[in-house]
Amino acid sequence: MTIPAELIRQVAAARRVTVLTGAGVSAESGVPTFRDAQTGLWAKFKPEELATPRAFRRNPRLVWDWYDWRRKRVADAQPNPAHHALAEMEKLFPQFRLITQNVDGLHQRAGSRNVIELHGNITRTKCFDEGTVISIWPDTGDVPPKCPNCGGLLRPDVVWFEEPMPEAEMEQAMQASTHCDVFFSIGTSTVVYPAASLPFEALRNGATVVEINPQPTPFTSEAHHVLTGPAGIVLPQLLAILKNNRKNQRLRKTSFI
Numbered sequence: 001m002t003i004p005a006e007l008i009r010q011v012a013a014a015r016r017v018t019v020l021t022g023a024g025v026s027a028e029s030g031v032p033t034f035r036d037a038q039t040g041l042w043a044k045f046k047p048e049e050l051a052t053p054r055a056f057r058r059n060p061r062l063v064w065d066w067y068d069w070r071r072k073r074v075a076d077a078q079p080n081p082a083h084h085a086l087a088e089m090e091k092l093f094p095q096f097r098l099i100t101q102n103v104d105g106l107h108q109r110a111g112s113r114n115v116i117e118l119h120g121n122i123t124r125t126k127c128f129d130e131g132t133v134i135s136i137w138p139d140t141g142d143v144p145p146k147c148p149n150c151g152g153l154l155r156p157d158v159v160w161f162e163e164p165m166p167e168a169e170m171e172q173a174m175q176a177s178t179h180c181d182v183f184f185s186i187g188t189s190t191v192v193y194p195a196a197s198l199p200f201e202a203l204r205n206g207a208t209v210v211e212i213n214p215q216p217t218p219f220t221s222e223a224h225h226v227l228t229g230p231a232g233i234v235l236p237q238l239l240a241i242l243k244n245n246r247k248n249q250r251l252r253k254t255s256f257i
């Protein structure tokens with residue numbers, strides 16, 4: 001993959017970098033994206049049919065079992081080179097914010113620190129009625145398990161379709177998108193709002209916007225730079241160039257003295 005010199009110059013000169021990731025970043029960890037066909041016993045369902053409060057009320061066990069199956073797949077998955085490259089990139093800039101639509105927690109497992117989780121996290125569980133996060137509950141054999149505080153049903157701590165976005169995270173994400181020098185949109189189909197508005201907000205506020213995706217998206221024609229390839233290949237390559245640039249800069253400074 002050839003990374004344009006202009007892009008390298010702009011990223012190397014940036015102080016504030018914001019990244020938005022989608023399911024494509026976890027694809028190389030073996031975690032299916034939302035637009036991948038569902039497999040096995042879930043093949044006959046669409047995520048949109050299961051990831052809603054209505055689906056949970058209608059059949060709580062089905063929805064809980066689907067998330068249980070996904071939680072196990074995520075637990076077995078490992079962060080891939082894209083996750084690790086982003087965790088390394090965080091150390092190269094005075095201000096680096098990572099916004100993710102993913103609920104798999106792989107960015108944190110790769111070492112990324114300040115991750116803004118727009119759609120929650122599948123490894124956390126909360127009470128459907130109270131909304132409080134519950135970390136342990138008695139094993140009564142109930143599926144879904146019951147809240148130890150109020151007896152309501154437990155559910156994954158993720159944002160379902162038709163549910164409001166988490167206010168604090170959305171505010172942080174909007175701030176990070178409208179106040180950055182470079183914005184990377186990586187592995188997202190840019191079709192689900194309000195997350196999909198963030199690259200457009202960054203562009204509108206003067207950031208250099210870079211899209212990394214093997215496929216085109218509704219944002220591709222707007223991006224300043226489009227790196228057409230898998231994140232697990234492109235990001236480590238970009239990171240290596242940035243690190244090499246910094247090493248050369250340091251060398252130049254000492255030789256000048």
Ligand code: APR
Pocket residue numbers: 021022023024025027028033034035036047101102119186187188189190191192212213214215217229230231232
């Ligand atoms: N590297 C980079 N991008 C990839 C890779 C890869 N290896 N493999 C696939 N992609 C791209 C696809 O081309 C697609 O554009 O990742 C994108 C995945 O798109 P979606 O499956 O729609 O995932 P995402 O954009 O995260 O979905 C947004 O929609 O279903 C809801 O809440 C859910 O957070 C999700 C949101």
